[in-house]
Amino acid sequence: MSFSRQIRGAWLSVTARYGGTTAEDLTTFTVCLAALSLDKSDLSPVGPPANTAVLSVGVEPDDPSQTAVLSWCVDPERVCVYENGTTVSSPIQRAPAAMPAQLSVTALQGLSTGPCEIVFSLGYLCASDKAGAGVRYWTPPPDATNRDVLFEGVPVTNMTIYNAFTPAYDDLADYGYSARTHGDLDTMWAYAWSDTAQSGDYGFLNYTSDLTWNRQLERTDVLTTGVYAPTAQYQDVLQGLEAVDDGGAVTEKTATAKIFDVTIEPPLPFVAVNTTHTLGAMVRPPLGGPDGQLYIWTRGTNPDCLRFVVGGQEYDDITTSGETMASVTVVTKAPGLASLTIEYRSPYDDLDRRITYTTSTQIGVVLVEVTNIKFNHDPASTANDAINIRQDYSTPYDITNGEWIKGGANLPACYITSKTVTIKARFSVNLTTVTSADVSADSTDHHGTLGDVSKTQVSFTAGVSDWITMPVSGLTAACVKKTSDTWQWKAGNFNGLGTNEIDANISGQHNLFVVLGEPSSPWSNTYGSACNAWRTVLDRSCDWADSATNEAGAVEMITTGGYERFGKSYDGSQSHSVGNNCHLTAMLSSSVVDCRDMAAVVQLFTGALGGGSIQMKRIQGGFDYKPILAIGKPSWQDGYWNFHQVGWYGNAAYDACAKLKESAPYIPVNDDLDGNYKTNLFDSGTWTPQSPHTITSFD
Known part of the structure; x- marks a missing residue:
């Protein structure tokens, strides 16, 4: 409980006149009562020293023949009066010198049910043997x-x-x-x-x-x-001037202790940056008319989070005031625990003396931020999260603290089609008073791989959270895809108070791949293996096979994309793929490829998407071939090959090395090896297809 900042007494000098007496028979005494103001907003259930205001009492002169009387009217269940720590009851009748100099007035818990008034009366009981005792006063x-x-x-x-x-x-x-x-x-x-x-x-x-x-x-x-x-x-x-004969009764001066409080409403424990709010000074009970009252609003500057708004314009002034300024509008400019103070000065006519009451509120300008996101949060399983990937053969990804770290790493992730997935995330909040919040995220990319992040309760300790598992709405894409997703994070219901959602930070862009299944051999999904799917391959295979929904569609699109978009040029004198091994790193950095390289591309790039049935097939020659448009070459040319190698799937040829049939050019996909394919390629010589084989290792 707090009390008014200024409590002053109201002294009254009284002259007692006795009928028919001389001037020497006059007795002048002075009494004092201090006006009280108790704040009922935070009351405790017990007496002093907590929640106590002090009533100053004074009676002069000390005339032992006279009796001073102090009385009051209170509800004993709501207010207690103490003298030197001991409760006292009304009235107190003593010689002037024996009157208490101070009384303590304590508001009890029950006072919170509403305001009340405590009326104290202090008087002087004139001697009954003096006839006509009384006082003159102005009415x-x-x-x-x-x-x-x-x-x-x-x-x-x-x-x-x-x-x-x-x-x-x-x-x-x-x-x-x-x-x-x-x-x-x-x-x-x-x-x-x-x-x-x-x-x-x-x-x-x-x-x-x-x-x-x-x-x-x-x-x-x-x-x-x-x-x-x-x-x-x-x-x-x-x-008029009256002569009052009190017949020895008590001549009183009354001070009224008005128990009231001033609060700033509505409370704003948690609001967002760059939002505007109007707050009012609520005086209970209302203190008369507005004449002479004054509202002085002061914004805190450490931290400097608020600005006053007047007529739609922001002002840097630290204070603003007015006799009728019962409310003020502020805009939040930065995160932090901002303070707003009202100094309220009461009207002229309401209390025994004017009271200045100061109270403050704290406005929590909240900033919640996602700091870490794990897409592959269980490397041993792909049931509800991403598969294991790496940059390339020699560069693994460290995902200990997540693929996305605010202000730091932003690594890609890869999911399998049509999966219900979860992510794990960590959050921070700038206010340690926040112990919980409901957090979610909206996907801002309607063509993204993932949907919205479902609302999840997050607990904070000293401003940070643990790893929180959060479901993602819907399913992953039903086809091969490569996207850059962005999430707008939101937080609300701080500490379970039902507060509105506010925008947190934005995460992304998250580079995400969707594949048909776990990568097939010689790829491996064992965490830490150099044969985890490479980003340098996924970038190309998900791009070339975009929208493929099955293996057959994927191998066809990989073959076509490899020929048209790999950016390599045919050179039959050198190869990166010999026997069952492919030097894939060297191939990706080289500008030239041969037929063995492109057959390996069909197998490995489709395998990275989860296609496990793709092989390679060699046609042993030699033979002369008809004009072809080899990969990366500007013109059609014929020639002689000792052998030629193609991708092999479903007993058909998939050749990413050349276009055939100059009169009606096409990239051979699902082409009958000994039929249409041979007709458009073979001119003369030996044509001997070998048994299918595969790349079993790569580096």
Whole structure:
């Protein structure tokens, strides 16, 4: 519980007059009650020292023949009053010197059910043996309050006391806008109060100061000897001077402790960067009219996360204020725990003295970021994640911390068609107050390999998460594919509070391949093997066989793509593929190939897609061949071969080395070796097909 920042007392000097007595029989005493303001927003269930305001009490002089009386009205289940740590009950009747100097007022937990008022009365019980005991005082007009001051007119010249009644600048405004004087008077009387001396008296105030003409006339609580008697001009607000005979009863001065709080609403524990919000200062209960109240809003600068927005424009000012500025609009500019403070000054007429109440709220400008993503999170299985791949024969991928690392690695991944998959991801959040959030991601590429990442609860410890398994909506593509996917990450429901989703960061582009199955021999899906599928092969095979849905379609498209898009040129004098071995690394970096190389390409590149039935077939010669357009050559030429080698699938030839039949050129795919293929290639000589064989090793 917190209390108002400024708590001042309201002292009252009272003169007791006894009927038919001389001046020596007058008894003057002074009582004081401090105005209280308790904040009910965070109450504890027990008494002092927690959640306690202090009530200052004073009675002068110490006349042992008299009795001072302090009474109050409270709900004992909601508020307790303590003297020196011990509860006390109303009333306290003691000699003036024995009155407590301070009482502690503690609001209990039950107070949170609503605001209440605690009314304290402090008085002086006049001796019953003095007949006609009583006091003279001004009766307040109907619209005056218990702290008003009467300004009396006196013709005085060349004397100005601007701050005679002003213990603080705030009070200058209180009285400055509440007094009026008759136009033919040069000067007003003003009641001068001293916080230091805790007493007051009357002095002069020139009407040419900050006072405004013709405002509500205020009054004093007591008639002081020597004060100019009110003239007819003041009868409209002065009910008259009365002599009160209290018959020995208590003469009271009452201070009302208003229990109220000021909160900034709505609470904004978690919002996004670059969003605009309007917050209001909620004063409960409302404190009268707006005259004289002041709202001063201050934004924190460490961290510097907020800017005020007025009329749609952003301002760098740290503070903004106004008498009616009960709300303020801010825009969040950077992540961090931003503070916003309201200093609220109460209206003139509401409390015994004006109270300044300061409270703050913290606006959590949240930044959630995905920091790591694992696509191949179980290298021993392809049931729900990616297969094992590497860059090439000599360059493996280190995926210990994921294929994608924010600000770091961005490695490709490869999936099998029509699979339900999951990923694993790690996240960070800039606010350690965030312990959980619901995180998801939207795919921003409608032609991507993967869909959206389904919403998953993520727990944070000190701003970081563990690896979180997250399902991906839908299935992987049903065909061979090569894409660059991007995800827009989102987070919401922070700490289970139901907060709206905000954008996190973007991950990607993620380079993803989709193949028909695990790579077939001589490829291997054993993690760490140099024969894991190479990216340098997948880049080409997934591109050439794009949209293939089965092995037959893939081998045909690999054959065609190899001839048209490999970027190599035929040279029969050298080869990278001898017998059952292929020097694939050397072939990929070379500019020339022969028929053995291109037959190996048909087998290996289709095998990387999961095609396991592709072989090679050699035709032993020699023989003269008809004009062909060899791979990478500009013109058709005939010639002589000792042998020729092609890809072999389904008892048909797949030749990625040459186009045949100059009159109607075609790339031989699914071509009858001893029929159409031989007719368009063979001219004369020996034509002896050999048994099929395969590449069994490569480097």
